[in-house]
Amino acid sequence: MVLDRADVEIAAVTEYLAELALGDSSPLTCRSYAYDLLRWFRFLWILDVDWTQAAQSEVAVMVGWLRTAPNPQRRRHKAGSPAPGTVNLRTGKPALAAGYARTTINHALSAVSGFYAHHDRFGRGPVINPVPVSPQRRAALAHRSPLEPTPPTRRARSPALRNAFTKPSTRLHLPALRSPSLLVTAAALPHARGLSPARSTAAAPSSPAAPC
Incomplete structure (x- = not known):
């Protein structure tokens, strides 16, 4: 459960977390969602806005802070x-x-x-979900055959709060430890592609990789 500033349980959050717990969500997922909602409510308390009156402007404040603030878990002592x-x-x-x-x-x-989609089904909270969702992304996440290719989606408009990112397929290009003039990538290594040393020569790039 999530407690407010007076150490009182927030019933709206408990109800949503209970729905997650009764579904297919793992306990770790419920825990992470609880911490995310606690952060959200802390922003609303600072802005003096009730959760039923929150709008995209409050969400933009939270996203702006997350994009610029240091993460205390990254500190190394x-x-x-x-x-x-x-x-x-x-x-x-x-x-x-x-x-x-x-x-x-x-x-x-x-x-x-x-959280807001859950309460919207019961007629609680703001009329419009304060977190904008792209219609294309909503359609892509709908039920479809696993044989069908995943259609490309775009981020929601005004404002673009979600962050677009691509997972890197290889590690950063670094100079070899023995030869500073040679650049290697993880994709060219035999163990990275599951190839044997005899087959790895055909998969190696013909031209040296560009340095970062």
């Missing part, structure tokens, strides 16, 4: 820890940035949107 956003020269994996990730912001918007 151990000496010698890599700085946020730096790249490990040995593994090629970048460290997490100091702020909130795009997936975290989109997850927060999904939690708030689902």
